[in-house]
Amino acid sequence: MKTRLQGAAVEVDRIRSRLLAWYARTARDLPWRRSKNPYRVWVSEIMLQQTQVDRVKEYFARFLAAFPDVESLAAAREDSVLRLWEGLGYYRRARQLHAAARALVAEHGGRFPRTAEGLRALPGIGRYTANAIASIAFDAAEPIVEANSRRVLARLAGYGRPLDGPAGDEPAGDLPDRLVARRLVPRTAPGRFNQALMDLGAIVCTPARPRCSACPLAGCCAALRARRVDAIPAKAVPRTVKKIRETAVVLRHGDRVLVERRGPGAWWEGLWDFPCAVGGARGQPQGKKLGVVRYTVTQHAVARTVRVRRVVRRGAATVARRWVTVAGLADLAMTAPGRRIARLLKKPAAIC
DNA sequence: AAGTCGGGGCT
DNA sequence: AGCCCAGACTT
Numbered sequence: 001m002k003t004r005l006q007g008a009a010v011e012v013d014r015i016r017s018r019l020l021a022w023y024a025r026t027a028r029d030l031p032w033r034r035s036k037n038p039y040r041v042w043v044s045e046i047m048l049q050q051t052q053v054d055r056v057k058e059y060f061a062r063f064l065a066a067f068p069d070v071e072s073l074a075a076a077r078e079d080s081v082l083r084l085w086e087g088l089g090y091y092r093r094a095r096q097l098h099a100a101a102r103a104l105v106a107e108h109g110g111r112f113p114r115t116a117e118g119l120r121a122l123p124g125i126g127r128y129t130a131n132a133i134a135s136i137a138f139d140a141a142e143p144i145v146e147a148n149s150r151r152v153l154a155r156l157a158g159y160g161r162p163l164d165g166p167a168g169d170e171p172a173g174d175l176p177d178r179l180v181a182r183r184l185v186p187r188t189a190p191g192r193f194n195q196a197l198m199d200l201g202a203i204v205c206t207p208a209r210p211r212c213s214a215c216p217l218a219g220c221c222a223a224l225r226a227r228r229v230d231a232i233p234a235k236a237v238p239r240t241v242k243k244i245r246e247t248a249v250v251l252r253h254g255d256r257v258l259v260e261r262r263g264p265g266a267w268w269e270g271l272w273d274f275p276c277a278v279g280g281a282r283g284q285p286q287g288k289k290l291g292v293v294r295y296t297v298t299q300h301a302v303a304r305t306v307r308v309r310r311v312v313r314r315g316a317a318t319v320a321r322r323w324v325t326v327a328g329l330a331d332l333a334m335t336a337p338g339r340r341i342a343r344l345l346k347k348p349a350a351i352c
Numbered sequence: 353a354a355g356t357c358g359g360g361g362c363t
Numbered sequence: 364a365g366c367c368c369a370g371a372c373t374t
Contacts, residue, residue, distance in 0.1 A: 048370095050370055052368050090370085091357090127370085208363085296359080336360095
């Protein structure tokens with residue numbers, strides 16, 4: 001069976017059999033692959049969104065130990081879910097995972113929808129994740145296109161234009177990689193095939209210096225035939241980075257410091273951080289400069305000046321403002337720069 | 353269709 | 364310093 005796409009012939013049967021034979025020998029042993037339990041597959045897929053496999057492994061183990069099933073996750077406090085997620089990034093994923101667990105228990109009796117369409121109705125589950133869960137846990141023949149498989153498919157088809165960035169004149173739902181994926185995914189064990197495609201992208205068909213000589217699909221690869229593997233997929237135009245300065249103030253009262261929880265719409269919603277202001281903190285006593293914490297958030301490069309100031313009185317605690325000891329900060333889900341400031345406070349220089 | 357959301361590891 | 368990563372959601 002052959003299908004022609006963008007001028008590239010993709011040999012479906014040959015690709016399937018060679019890829020699966022390779023996967024049988026080479027598959028990565030990943031913690032979430034040891035069963036087809038939809039809860040485990042779901043948690044792993046949410047964690048893996050825009051996040052590398054090696055970093056997810058330990059988070060996955062800790063999370064499953066704390067919340068082994070959808071009922072325990074639904075019963076948890078959002079704070080404790082965020083604490084386990086701290087450092088993984090994209091915290092909206094954690095809040096939506098928690099919300100979806102509650103919806104599953106409240107409206108589906110704790111059972112997962114078995115179709116991609118049903119799964120997509122849950123918060124945090126988009127096209128990729130719905131298809132991944134449906135194919136891996138429920139054997140639905142849904143294609144998945146993510147960073148790895150997308151690169152493999154673009155090279156197989158010899159697709160020379162950028163796949164992301166400015167979308168150009170193609171409808172997003174019908175990029176050639178999606179069409180190829182739909183043709184390739186078999187009825188039998190579609191989840192295994194999908195994971196094989198991702199493993200090939202992760203192990204052999206890598207972004208830089210792919211190991212084409214070890215590739216089971218080298219004989220089917222249009223990019224290799226055209227000697228354009230290094231040029232495919234084409235790079236998207238990089239976005240310009242915007243520089244931002246801000247000031248954080250650590251207010252100390254006795255052995256306690258003031259922290260605030262990020263509100264709706266703010267970066268790191270739901271996480272705790274020290275009071276922060278854009279630019280310099282004008283009109284306020286400055287306090288002692290403790291250092292500068294630099295971090296980047298997508299296209300923003302932020303330099304956060306950190307100051308420490310002792311106060312005589314402390315305001316009342318609210319749901320979003322707390323006075324906690326430095327040791328007590330360990331129990332809060334903090335932003336990445338907030339956590340770095342917390343570490344600075346343990347040093348002698350933080351005494352004022 | 354474009355913009356926004358993080359953060360770590362590697363080169 | 365830049366590149367890369369098992370994307371989703373809002374506007």
